[in-house]
Amino acid sequence: MAERPTGAPPIEAGVMATYARQGDVFVSGGGATLRDRAGREFLDFLTGIGVCALGHGHARLTAALQDQAAALLHTSNLFRHEYSETVATRLCAHTGMAAAFFTNSGAEANECALKLARKVMRQRGTPERTSFLALEGAFHGRTLGALSLTHDPRHRAPFEPLLSTHWIPPDDVDALAAALRSRRPAALFLEPIQGEGGIRPLSGAFLRAARTLCDATGTVLVHDEIQSGCGRTGSFLAAQHHGVTPDVVTLAKPLAAGLPMGACLARRPFADVRGLDLLREVLTHLASEPQTS
Numbered sequence: 001m002a003e004r005p006t007g008a009p010p011i012e013a014g015v016m017a018t019y020a021r022q023g024d025v026f027v028s029g030g031g032a033t034l035r036d037r038a039g040r041e042f043l044d045f046l047t048g049i050g051v052c053a054l055g056h057g058h059a060r061l062t063a064a065l066q067d068q069a070a071a072l073l074h075t076s077n078l079f080r081h082e083y084s085e086t087v088a089t090r091l092c093a094h095t096g097m098a099a100a101f102f103t104n105s106g107a108e109a110n111e112c113a114l115k116l117a118r119k120v121m122r123q124r125g126t127p128e129r130t131s132f133l134a135l136e137g138a139f140h141g142r143t144l145g146a147l148s149l150t151h152d153p154r155h156r157a158p159f160e161p162l163l164s165t166h167w168i169p170p171d172d173v174d175a176l177a178a179a180l181r182s183r184r185p186a187a188l189f190l191e192p193i194q195g196e197g198g199i200r201p202l203s204g205a206f207l208r209a210a211r212t213l214c215d216a217t218g219t220v221l222v223h224d225e226i227q228s229g230c231g232r233t234g235s236f237l238a239a240q241h242h243g244v245t246p247d248v249v250t251l252a253k254p255l256a257a258g259l260p261m262g263a264c265l266a267r268r269p270f271a272d273v274r275g276l277d278l279l280r281e282v283l284t285h286l287a288s289e290p291q292t293s
């Protein structure tokens, strides 16, 4: 890789220089091991930033992908799909939610949650509730909406103005209660364990208080379990250790073990028929169907 001059980053062989990439090119992997072009082996502690939950070269995953690629790749979301309802039903059973909307990434799952919250406020006759609450240290993604919920000013500054978000210090119940009452946001977004913010678990007391306060103020409670979910902490969702069920939960990263896939799951009444009909407007046309069993 060419050395980076200070100032504007160069275009690296046709790829926009959005990340400070390492020079190593990995060409194969097995389990927790990666191999580079020179045949050197590395123990993979990064797992694609928390994505490759089954390791590299998993035999069953590889076989399922090969079979499906040969059978049928994509049919759009205008048609029912052999596997999407099975996966959605399983995810709902694991999370206590009623319905799933599949996406291609975590950021899109959060976009879905943002739009769902706005739609809920309109349906309830409070369309003026357009703003959001999120936590200091939060990372919810880099699309414009998800970036609005991401706290680090270095990520946000080049793209302002973003959606209106007010920040709460983690575990500060008084600050949360005051902001919910005075600002009347559409939704509160939180990661039960902050990931990019530095592996910071929220206390059970704060998670339970957030649930109670959101109920009292009619605020949609969204848990982003994109880092902490899918069994990483021993239960399917990290918040399940504290007996807390949100209104909406977002998943991605390890969900498809390395394929781009996310999900926004909602419980009733947020996932009712009307809500689902509205969700159709949410995202991209590719918005994926799980393509393998």
Ligand SMILES: Cc1ncc(COP(=O)(O)O)c(C=O)c1O
Pocket: 105, 106, 107, 108, 110, 139, 140, 141, 142, 191, 195, 196, 224, 225, 226, 227, 252, 253
């Ligand atoms: C908690 C959390 N939410 C959302 C995202 C965004 O997910 P994606 O990179 O798939 O858009 C991330 C990514 O690191 C994350 O850690």
